[in-house]
Amino acid sequence: MDIRQTTAADFIKVKAVHQEAFGPEEGPVIVSLLDELLPDPTAAPILSLLAEDGPRVLGHVLFTNVVIQGAEPVAARILAPLAVLPSAQKQGVGRQLVEAGLKQLRDAGGELVFVLGDPAYYTRFGFQPAGARGLKAPHPIPVEHAEAWMVQELCSGVLGRVMGEVEASQVLNRREYWIG
Template identity: 35%
Template structure:
């Protein structure tokens, strides 16, 4: 498997990864969200997993904020992550998360937030964010799903309220619906 930065020619395959991975209307919304995040956050980290010259997985880390007592802190949101259904269960999502965390850590990002399954993400170092001094941006996010991982640039004073970029709100991709 090859993990690499997405290329412009990957975009149709990435959209299909999200449509098939999430399914239905939500899959179409997530594919549109990815396009909007590319436009709205040119610094977003967008990685693909390629098997046999086919894009089989995608992950994106985009700019968000932490409203901390001292100041606003630039952090990232890990969202979305998807793997084509036929390729799930082979460690592709895990490899994408690990590689993405390594790369955003090298960029000096202190914290990565997400909404997701704690059984899956806890294996990758994520913990319940509420227990770490963070507040979720929406009551629609279940407490157990609101998670964070601290990277080497994190400092103890970095606590507060996580704030998604406007793009997530525009596409109604915050919390459960």
């Protein structure tokens, strides 16, 4: 399996992976998010990675820019969305995409990465509850799902020094993407 940065020519493949991975109900919502998010200037800089096995696309992950209001400027991104074809799930594709993205962001001077997702999955990569670290989500997260709002420190010493409300790109900051 190869992991590489996407190109404009990959966009149809990327959307197809998300459509299939998220299914008939959520798939169109995620594809619509991608249609708007990828060209959103407030999402830049982005990191978009594709996992392939020969000509077959297996998965995709997107990291976009976020700003922490009321804090000193930091290089921060949010991981959203991540998709792996159902036929390729539980084979390490998602893990390799996330790890490759975190490494590239770290190597590029990234300091923090956020995610709203399954704690059982994302804690494997070193993510921890963000709210407990003084980093609020763009929209309130119900108490029963508070642990799903997570952060990972890519540069030692940033957590604890930086606190505030995270503001995602204009597209991803919409309330409908934060209410499950």
